[in-house]
Amino acid sequence: MVTVxxxxxxxxxxxxxxxxxxxxxxxxxxxxxTSHRDGGHGAVEVVSRKVxxxxxxxxxxxxxxxxxxxxxxxxxxxAVEVIGDALVEAKESSGNPDHLISKLYEAVLSANTLIHQRxxxxxxxxMGATFTGVSIHTxxxxxxxxxxxxxxxxxxxxxxxxxxxxxxxxQLIDTKQLSEADAESHTLRNVxxxxxxxxxxVFPVTSRLVTNDNDxxxxxxxxxxxxxxxxxxxxxxxxxxxxxxxxxxxxxERANENGGEDNITVIVARITGDSLPLPSDAKVRVESxxxxxxxxxxx
Numbered sequence: 001m002v003t004v005x006x007x008x009x010x011x012x013x014x015x016x017x018x019x020x021x022x023x024x025x026x027x028x029x030x031x032x033x034t035s036h037r038d039g040g041h042g043a044v045e046v047v048s049r050k051v052x053x054x055x056x057x058x059x060x061x062x063x064x065x066x067x068x069x070x071x072x073x074x075x076x077x078x079a080v081e082v083i084g085d086a087l088v089e090a091k092e093s094s095g096n097p098d099h100l101i102s103k104l105y106e107a108v109l110s111a112n113t114l115i116h117q118r119x120x121x122x123x124x125x126x127m128g129a130t131f132t133g134v135s136i137h138t139x140x141x142x143x144x145x146x147x148x149x150x151x152x153x154x155x156x157x158x159x160x161x162x163x164x165x166x167x168x169x170x171q172l173i174d175t176k177q178l179s180e181a182d183a184e185s186h187t188l189r190n191v192x193x194x195x196x197x198x199x200x201x202v203f204p205v206t207s208r209l210v211t212n213d214n215d216x217x218x219x220x221x222x223x224x225x226x227x228x229x230x231x232x233x234x235x236x237x238x239x240x241x242x243x244x245x246x247x248x249x250x251x252x253e254r255a256n257e258n259g260g261e262d263n264i265t266v267i268v269a270r271i272t273g274d275s276l277p278l279p280s281d282a283k284v285r286v287e288s289x290x291x292x293x294x295x296x297x298x299x
Contacts, residue, residue: 001052001053001273001274001275002052002053002138002271002272002273002275002276003050003051003052003053003271003272003273004050004051004053004058004136004269004270004271005048005050005244005269005270005272006025006047006048006049006050006051006060006267006268006269007046007047007048007244007245007247007248007267007268007269008023008025008034008036008046008047008048008248008265008266008267008268009044009045009046009047009248009249009251009252009264009265009266010022010023010036010263010264010265010266011044011045011252011256011263011264011265012040012041012263013223013255013256013260013261013262013263013264014041014256014259014260014261015259015260015261015262016261016262016263018070018072018073019073019263020064020065020066020067020072020073020075020076020263021062021063021064021065021076021221021223021263021264021265022035022036022062022063022065022073022076022077022079022080022265023035023036023060023061023062023063023080023219023265023267024059024060024061024062024063024080024083024084024133025047025049025058025060025267026058026059026060026084026087026088027049027058028054028056028057028058028059028087028088028091028100029051029052029053029054029055029056029057029058030054031088031091033084033088034047034049035077035080035081035084044249044252044253046245046248046249048245053136053137053138053273055095056091056095056100057097057100057135057136057137058135058136059083059084059087059100059104059133059134059135059136060133060134060136060217060219060267060269061079061080061083061131061132061133061134061219062130062131062132062133062149062219062220062221062265062266062267063075063076063079063080063129063130063131063132063149063196063221064076064129064130064147064148064149064221064222064223064263064265065077065079065127065128065129066127066128066129066130066195067119067124067125067126067127067128070123071119071123071124071125071126071127072127072129074118074124074127075115075118075119075124075127075128075129075196075197076129078111078114078115078118078129078197079111079115079129079131079196082107082110082111082114082115083104083107083108083110083111083131083133086103086106086107086110086111087100087103087104087107090103090106090107091103095137097135097137097139097140097142097208100135100137100142101135101142101144101206101208101289104133104135104142104144105144105204105206108131108133108144108146108196108202108204109202109204111131111196111197112146112196112197112199112201112202114197115127115128115129115196115197116197116198116199116200118197119197119198126198127197128195128196128197128198129147129195129196129197130146130147130148130149130192130195130196130221131144131145131146131147131149131196131204132144132145132146132147132149132150132151132163132219133219134151134217134219136211136217136269136271138273138275138276139210139211139275139276140208140209140210140211141208141209141211141215141217141271142207142208142209142289143162143163143206143207143208143209144204144205144206145163145164145166145204145205145206146166146194146195146196146202146204146205147165147166147167147192147194147195147196148165148166148167148170148190148192148222149163149219149220149221149222149225149265150162150163150165150219150220150222150225151163151217151218151219152217152218152219152220152230152233153209153215153216153217153218153284154215154216154217154218154233154234154237154238155212155214155215155216155279155284156212156279156280157234157238158234159230159231159233159234160284161230162207162209162286163205163207164205165192166192166193166194166205167190167191167192167193168191168192168193169191171193190222205288206288206289207286207287207288207289208286208287208289209284209285209286209287210277210285211271211276212276212277212278212279213271213272213273213274213276213277213278213279214270214271214272214279215270215271215276215279216237216244216268216269216270216271217267217268217269217271218233218237218266218267218268218269219266219267219269220233220251220264220265220266220267221262221263221264221265221266222262223255223260223261223262223263223264223265224251224252224255224264224265224266226262227254227255227258227259227260227264228251228254228255228258232254233251236250236251236254237251237268244268244270247268248266248267248268251264251266251268252264252266
């Protein structure tokens with residue numbers, strides 16, 4: 001049996017009045033779903049669950065909304081609700097990870113269409129949302145990416161960024177016009193190239209990771225990743241390895257201590273099971289599902 005220990009929190013931060021972030025925890029075995037946005041400036045609320053993976057799998061996601069007034073909140077809520085409802089409706093006991101990631105991909109495209117249509121209304125004009133999700137089966141974790149929220153893997157005392165930001169500064173880094181160090185303070189670092197609802201079409205990027213025993217996945221909005229380095233995230237998670245709920249809380253609190261100018265959302269998930277391979281010294285291998293290529297992730 002493969003078990004996933006889940007902890008999630010979403011906080012408004014220290015500066016903004018409203019929270020435009022949201023997250024999704026969807027157990028397709030029981031169809032139990034949690035989406036949440038904390039709009040208060042009080043203590044960090046951590047939602048914790050433990051899921052025994054069944055044939056239908058589990059989907060986790062973070063969505064960061066954008067737009068004036070309440071538009072960002074509407075966009076992120078629509079993203080997690082539309083995608084969650086579509087997956088519940090399409091679920092079947094196939095036990096096939098290819099089925100789940102393809103349905104997740106289709107649900108993301110549907111959400112884009114609906115958010116884009118809603119964005120034509122004057123009060124929601126220009127709204128959009130990032131979406132970083134993972135579908136977890138007994139042996140694989142499949143990622144889908146729109147925007148600049150992130151997914152990380154913590155394995156065997158190392159941390160790896162699994163997703164790549166779809167942002168202007170990342171494009172400049174890829175073309176060697178900007179260094180990663182300079183990107184951290186670049187004035188256009190918040191300009192993203194894709195968002196649900198912002199364009200008529202989106203092109204999600206998908207990838208697959210073979211899951212190892214005791215893998216920890218960390219999904220977050222840029223309210224966290226802009227305030228903590230990945231090494232700091234790893235340190236907090238590993239320091240609280242026996243109490244991941246506390247690590248989730250501390251991640252948010254540390255981002256607030258470092259300024260908290262943006263909303264902060266994080267999901268921490270530990271995957272364990274006797275059937276899973278043990279971590280080794282081999283490179284983390286991430287398969288690009290859309291291109292069918294395999295690349296190595298090295299730190």
